[in-house]
Amino acid sequence: EAQVTQNPRYLITVTGKKLTVTCSQNMNHEYMSWYRQDPGLGLRQIYYSMNVEVTDKGDVPEGYKVSRKEKRNFPLILESPSPNQTSLYFCASSPKSGTGGWGQYFGPGTRLTVT
Amino acid sequence: KQEVTQIPAALSVPEGENLVLNCSFTDSAIYNLQWFRQDPGKGLTSLLLIQSSQREQTSGRLNASLDKSSGRSTLYIAASQPGDSATYLCAVYGGATNKLIFGTGTLLAVQP
Numbered sequence: 630e631a632q633v634t635q636n637p638r639y640l641i642t643v644t645g646k647k648l649t650v651t652c653s654q655n656m657n658h659e660y661m662s663w664y665r666q667d668p669g670l671g672l673r674q675i676y677y678s679m680n681v682e683v684t685d686k687g688d689v690p691e692g693y694k695v696s697r698k699e700k701r702n703f704p705l706i707l708e709s710p711s712p713n714q715t716s717l718y719f720c721a722s723s724p725k726s727g728t729g730g731w732g733q734y735f736g737p738g739t740r741l742t743v744t
Numbered sequence: 745k746q747e748v749t750q751i752p753a754a755l756s757v758p759e760g761e762n763l764v765l766n767c768s769f770t771d772s773a774i775y776n777l778q779w780f781r782q783d784p785g786k787g788l789t790s791l792l793l794i795q796s797s798q799r800e801q802t803s804g805r806l807n808a809s810l811d812k813s814s815g816r817s818t819l820y821i822a823a824s825q826p827g828d829s830a831t832y833l834c835a836v837y838g839g840a841t842n843k844l845i846f847g848t849g850t851l852l853a854v855q856p
Contacts (some may be wrong), residue, residue, distance in 0.1 A: 662843065672833070674843040687843055719787065721844075732793040733837075733844060734779050738786065 631656045633736035635720050641724045641742045642710055652720030654690050660723040661703040662733070665689065665716040672719070678703055710729075710743045746771045748836055757824055758855050765819040765850045767834035778844065779808050779819050780833040781807035788833065794818070826852045830849050 654661065662677040664687075674687030678687045678697040692714055694706040696731055703722075707714060720736040747770045757763050765776070776795045782790040792801045792808040794817070795817040807820040818832055831851050835844040 658841075664844075671848045672844075672846040679842065683843070706826075717785075729771055732776070732790050732792075734790065735780075735788040740785070 631734070633720055633722050633734050635718075635736040637739060638737065639740050641744065643744055644711055645709050648707050648710060648741075650707075650718060650720075650741070652703045652705065652736060653701050654703075654720075654722040654734070655701065656722065656724070656734070658722035658734075659700070659725050660733075661694070662687070662721045662723075663695065663696065663703070663705050664719045665687065666719065666738075667716050675705070675718075687726065698728050710741075712743050715741060715743050745817040746774075746836060746838060748845050750832075750834060750836060750850050751838070752850060754846070754851040755851075756853040756855060757829060759824060761824050761854075762822050763824055763852075765821070765832050765834075765852070766818040767819070767847055769815045769817075769836050769845075771838065772815050774812065774836045774838050776837045777808075777810055777817050778835050779817075780835065780836070782831045782833060782849070784831075791832075811826075821852075824852075826854050826856050829854050830843060851855045 636651045659680045661674040664672045666672045673689050676695040678684045718739045721733045723733045724731040749768050751766045778793045779791045794801050794810040805822040830851045831849045835846045840841045
């Protein structure tokens with residue numbers, strides 16, 4: 630089954646404790662992206678990757694890191710989480726970026742709480 | 745800067761009614777527009793994708809139209825059912841930004 634998976638689905642952590650949220654897709658997609666969703670602010674892009682070893686900042690990259698060493702995986706790293714990073718996080722993938730003839734496929738989301 | 749607006753923010757209708765959700769965007773230089781459904785606390789399910797060269801797309805009881813020149817899209821839901829209750833999001837993709845820009849959604853409640 631074609632899908633985007635994220636782990637963990639739920640996470641409660643404390644300020645400053647490094648964490649990684651994994652994202653994997655099995656569709657051989659080139660483009661992958663991370664979004665966060667907050668009440669009243671909607672979905673905002675954190676980082677994106679147009680292919681292996683190619684990543685760039687989105688609208689709200691502060692406090693996050695990403696890497697793209699393999700085509701299928703795009704982990705989101707919070708080196709020192711803070712309470713303002715409490716949010717619902719989504720990973721998404723698309724066959725390619727660019728002319729946009731393809732839609733984006735979203736993972737199920739990771740609900741992160743930082744205390 | 746692209747801005748996407750959805751009206752109404754919330755809508756409650758009785759079962760069986762046909763309804764229209766509206767999405768407007770400020771920059772017509774888009775490559776595609778995508779409608780999503782989101783159930784509470786859940787992920788996004790893609791409903792319809794309209795490429796910039798298309799005028800509409802249909803899937804079952806759903807029909808989405810796109811008027812790029814006026815910066816508008818509508819999602820038409822025929823014969824609504826309680827199972828259609830969810831938040832509906834539209835998002836536009838402009839290749840230069842390599843991201844989807846989302847509206848804030850319409851919360852739909854279909855009453856049995």
